[in-house]
Amino acid sequence: MLLILAAVVAGLYWAWNSFTRPQGAQRVAFRPALSQCANEGALRYCVYRDRAGSNGDIVYHLHGRNLDELVWNDDTYYTAMLQAEWQRGGTRPPTVVTLSYGPSWLLAPKGTAPESGLLEDLVRKLPAIEQKLGAPRRRLLLGESMGGLNVLVAGLSYPDRFDKVAALCPGVYQVSPFAPLGEIQSAMKRTGADPKIAFGIWMLARSYYADDKEWRASSPLTLIEKAGRDSPALYLSNGLYDSYGNFEGTQKLAQRAVQLGVKTEWHPLYGGHCGIDATSLAAFLVS
Secondary structure (H helix, E strand, C coil): CHHHHHHHHHHHHHHHHHHHCCCCCCCCCCCCCEEEEEEECCEEEEEEECCCCCCCCEEEEECCCCCCCCHHHCCCCHHHHHHHHHHHCCCCCCEEEEEECCCCCCCCCCCCCCCCCHHHHHHHHHHHHHHHHCCCCCEEEEEECHHHHHHHHHHHHCCCCCCEEEEECCCCCCCCCCCCHHHHHHHHHHHCCCHHHHHHHHHHHHHHCCCHHHHHHCCHHHHHHHCCCCCCEEEEEEECCCCCCCHHHHHHHHHHHHHCCCCEEEEEECCCCCCCCHHHHHHHHHC
């Protein structure tokens, strides 16, 4: 009898989950860009060109965690919304080059951690990509979440190589992953960060940085101190209720950039992780 009852309960539970599971996704109506993909060693990339042509710029897109270089034409992602914005306005967009070293990676400069050195590797490989595409009029960086942190590290470390940096919900933190546990717990409480997510970030950071000194040396909050009026223009956005706890650090970065004379757009958004204002972002990338 108990086995029959358990089977009935399990069946009802399965049926309820099946019924209440989302059945689809809101999709963006747009004209997908033409794409070609290749690799430079471990760096995989795809080149996306609008059928109407390019404005002469190159945007290097660095994706968020667990995504890849194929995401640009995904009709459920914000990248499709950007393309739709340009197409509605009749704007000739940049050529987009999506870059990936895999599902999770940080552009940590060469240090003592085993996974470090991707920053130098990327900078060495960009000329080989551009040799195939031709020299761009301007070179821009775009990234979200993990990719948002990566574009800030690249753009602020090599400011003479990039004209603009758009970092969306970037992983910018005031508290080091090497800080005492009590300090990390206080930061999670203050920012509303999900402890499980915070632990994942803690693990990822320690794969690419050996200690607090290495981490702080390439933190955007450290790198911004060398910036000024000639630095790449910044576009920064973050949701107030970001479960990664990114709002606090990104807001501080935006405030400091303005103080230092960096041309900065700061878009605080009412929402969670990686809510994105596609209209202002699309305008920033082509202005």
